[in-house]
Amino acid sequence: MANRSKISFDWDKKSIEKEEPGFDHSGKSEARNIPYTQAIYETLEQILAIDSRVFIMGQGVDDPSGMFGATLNLHKKYGSQRIFDTPLSEDALTGVAVGAALVGMRPIYMHNRPDFLLLAMDQIVNHASKWRYMFGGRSNVPIVIWAVIGRGWGSGAQHSQALQGLFMHVPGLKLVMPSTPYDAKGLLVSSVLDDDPVVFIEHRWAFKHTGYVPDKLYAIPFGKGVIRKEGGDVTIVGASYMVIEALRAAEELRTRGIEAEVIDLRTLNPLDEDIILTSLKKTGRLIIVDTGWKTAGVTAEIAAMVSEKGLNFLKKPVKRIAAPDIPTPSGYVLERKFYPGVREVVNAAVELAE
Amino acid sequence: MEKGPMINYDKNIGDIPREHLVRLYKQMLRIRKVQVRIEEEYPKDEMKTPVHLCKGQEAIPAGMCAHLDKEDYLLSNYRGHGHYLAKGGDLKSLIAELYGRETGCSRGRGGSMHLIDNSVGLLGSSSIVAGGIPIATGAALGSLLQGNKRVTMVLFGDGAVDEGVLYESINFAMLKRLPVIYVCENNLYAVCSHRSNRQPSKDIYERFDGFGISRYKADGNNVVDVYCVGRRAVEDARRGKGPSFIEFCTYRWCGHSGGGTDIELGYRTQEELDAWMERCPLKNFELFLLDRQVISGSDITCFNQAFDKEIDEAFEFARNSPFPDEAEVSKYLYSDGE
Numbered sequence: 214m215a216n217r218s219k220i221s222f223d224w225d226k227k228s229i230e231k232e233e234p235g236f237d238h239s240g241k242s243e244a245r246n247i248p249y250t251q252a253i254y255e256t257l258e259q260i261l262a263i264d265s266r267v268f269i270m271g272q273g274v275d276d277p278s279g280m281f282g283a284t285l286n287l288h289k290k291y292g293s294q295r296i297f298d299t300p301l302s303e304d305a306l307t308g309v310a311v312g313a314a315l316v317g318m319r320p321i322y323m324h325n326r327p328d329f330l331l332l333a334m335d336q337i338v339n340h341a342s343k344w345r346y347m348f349g350g351r352s353n354v355p356i357v358i359w360a361v362i363g364r365g366w367g368s369g370a371q372h373s374q375a376l377q378g379l380f381m382h383v384p385g386l387k388l389v390m391p392s393t394p395y396d397a398k399g400l401l402v403s404s405v406l407d408d409d410p411v412v413f414i415e416h417r418w419a420f421k422h423t424g425y426v427p428d429k430l431y432a433i434p435f436g437k438g439v440i441r442k443e444g445g446d447v448t449i450v451g452a453s454y455m456v457i458e459a460l461r462a463a464e465e466l467r468t469r470g471i472e473a474e475v476i477d478l479r480t481l482n483p484l485d486e487d488i489i490l491t492s493l494k495k496t497g498r499l500i501i502v503d504t505g506w507k508t509a510g511v512t513a514e515i516a517a518m519v520s521e522k523g524l525n526f527l528k529k530p531v532k533r534i535a536a537p538d539i540p541t542p543s544g545y546v547l548e549r550k551f552y553p554g555v556r557e558v559v560n561a562a563v564e565l566a567e
Numbered sequence: 568m569e570k571g572p573m574i575n576y577d578k579n580i581g582d583i584p585r586e587h588l589v590r591l592y593k594q595m596l597r598i599r600k601v602q603v604r605i606e607e608e609y610p611k612d613e614m615k616t617p618v619h620l621c622k623g624q625e626a627i628p629a630g631m632c633a634h635l636d637k638e639d640y641l642l643s644n645y646r647g648h649g650h651y652l653a654k655g656g657d658l659k660s661l662i663a664e665l666y667g668r669e670t671g672c673s674r675g676r677g678g679s680m681h682l683i684d685n686s687v688g689l690l691g692s693s694s695i696v697a698g699g700i701p702i703a704t705g706a707a708l709g710s711l712l713q714g715n716k717r718v719t720m721v722l723f724g725d726g727a728v729d730e731g732v733l734y735e736s737i738n739f740a741m742l743k744r745l746p747v748i749y750v751c752e753n754n755l756y757a758v759c760s761h762r763s764n765r766q767p768s769k770d771i772y773e774r775f776d777g778f779g780i781s782r783y784k785a786d787g788n789n790v791v792d793v794y795c796v797g798r799r800a801v802e803d804a805r806r807g808k809g810p811s812f813i814e815f816c817t818y819r820w821c822g823h824s825g826g827g828t829d830i831e832l833g834y835r836t837q838e839e840l841d842a843w844m845e846r847c848p849l850k851n852f853e854l855f856l857l858d859r860q861v862i863s864g865s866d867i868t869c870f871n872q873a874f875d876k877e878i879d880e881a882f883e884f885a886r887n888s889p890f891p892d893e894a895e896v897s898k899y900l901y902s903d904g905e
Binding site for chain 1: 640642671672673674675676677681683685690691693695698700701702703704705706707708709710711712713717719731732735736738739742898899900901902903
């Protein structure tokens with residue numbers, strides 16, 4: 214293949230996750246703090262510079278807002294062949310990413326809303342996720358499908374869906390949901406390096422944060438959750454933006470004399486079962502939080518896993534904090550009612566502690 | 568004495584070298600004989616996989632793949648045995664895959680509908696109608712980004728023309744001027760549904776006028792016509808002139824799946840099948856080559872014997888191959904899971 218001589222395939226895979234000195238450092242330390250979207254931009258920019266297999270596609274990746282800033286002006290630096298706007302053909306363009314991956318490329322397909330992934334389910338579920346297995350391991354599909362949950366300000370039923378439960382259900386996909394700028398960078402690196410299809414779901418409210426991010430490239434391994442806050446009374450487990458809500462809840466719980474342990478799963482597939490079970494063994498009480506729907510969703514799956522493998526650790530029944538099984542309403546009051554958060558987590562923890 | 572050829576091969580035959588004509592004949596003969604043997608063996612129920620045979624459609628893979636190098640890419644579908652063989656796939660691996668064996672091209676994980684041979688550029692085959700079309704488009708994008716001269720071809724039936732992803736793919740291929748060739752094997756049926764129940768247009772290829780893509784319609788039972796159209800499309804792709812769409816008119820002799828003709832099901836008639844069998848792509852070409860003394864009767868005997876032997880060996884290999892270890896049922900799901 215052409216240009217191979219220019220390609221470096223051995224970029225740093227070393228995990229340096231222990232270097233993240235905390236969760237949110239905005240203005241609190243001398244560490245290198247940058248905004249979440251800047252972390253994504255920086256990651257993409259650095260990967261593009263060293264790996265010519267990587268290209269970025271997506272509706273609006275080269276527009277003036279640059280996908281919330283994540284791809285801003287990258288096309289000017291790396292050319293419109295490698296960073297290109299797409300027709301609104303999500304199914305075909307996902308297949309295009311699959312095909313390019315089959316012949317040695319590393320596509321990153323970016324969507325400014327996850328709702329549009331539903332148009333691509335044939336290529337994601339019937340093709341990308343199965344190609345390796347059904348051909349006996351003769352092929353890999355190293356694609357990254359990146360999308361942002363568009364919560365807030367009336368996004369409504371078709372622009373704010375948290376669809377991770379659907380993707381968690383499908384064997385062959387990997388599912389990533391970072392909560393910090395640090396993890397966003399390290400997990401994006403791992404996603405591009407990974408030989409399997411990765412669905413990478415961002416949450417727009419996590420974008421609001423600033424945090425410690427090393428300037429070099431580093432990788433965070435899949436399937437390895439992290440304890441964001443230690444505590445012995447109740448375990449709160451989740452990913453993405455719900456970790457932020459959980460940490461806020463933990464602060465309030467502390468004032469009530471309840472020490473919560475907050476676990477950030479970082480990836481839902483592979484799922485770090487050990488970190489959940491180990492914490493549960495200590496606390497005996499479990500709250501599972503997720504931005505997606507409750508029925509047959511992420512919280513259901515984790516609850517089922519715990520009932521299979523950790524039932525004896527439970528002192529109380531599991532609590533699940535998830536979106537109600539209805540589409541997202543748009544009106545402000547209803548929207549506020551729709552989204553669970555700090556209040557629900559606190560109430561659940563207080564009930565468990567009784 | 569059999570009837571003379573009813574397909575006009577002279578119209579386009581031009582400067583095609585004799586050895587190419589012989590190669591085309593042998594390719595079709597080999598595909599036909601493999602299909603016939605599978606149909607014979609299938610009722611024994613040792614091949615526990617739904618087979619979709621391509622009897623009657625052999626001229627298309629033979630004529631099209633004649634222009635592809637090993638490095639060029641091919642995407643196929645569930646009716647892909649002929650595609651697999653014409654692109655250079657290994658016969659033993661094909662038959663072993665039908666028998667669900669570890670030695671199969673997909674290690675017994677794919678079955679008849681999921682054939683692959685990366686060593687000859689066959690990137691895989693999808694049983695989702697039209698599913699391989701965008702993937703082929705992406706392979707061509709990969710070639711463009713890598714700056715090589717590889718051409719990608721994708722084969723699909725007229726059923727795929729019902730699917731929106733075909734139009735999305737062609738739009739993108741034209742936008743980027745990708746080196747990809749879309750080959751429609753219009754055999755008139757999607758399972759039991761005649762094309763007239765699904766598509767209002769007389770011709771398929773005319774639908775793509777608005778895309779600006781080079782598009783052709785040719786007799787899919789005339790291997791010389793297939794060869795000539797294919798040569799033009801491949802040359803265009805190779806020279807950076809962008810994609811082509813080709814409609815080949817042909818006919819599926821077998822039912823949708825398995826052996827037999829489906830005539831008893833009543834969705835098509837014996838008369839229709841007979842008329843198309845008269846237009847047999849193999850027999851007519853054989854008579855033509857004999858008539859022109861390109862091959863002799865003893866050549867044909869010789870080819871048949873060689874293929875019989877090869878096919879015997881492939882079936883024996885498949886039957887004697889081990890099944891996958893059931894402890895490895897999860898193997899190959901993830902790249903880091905082996």
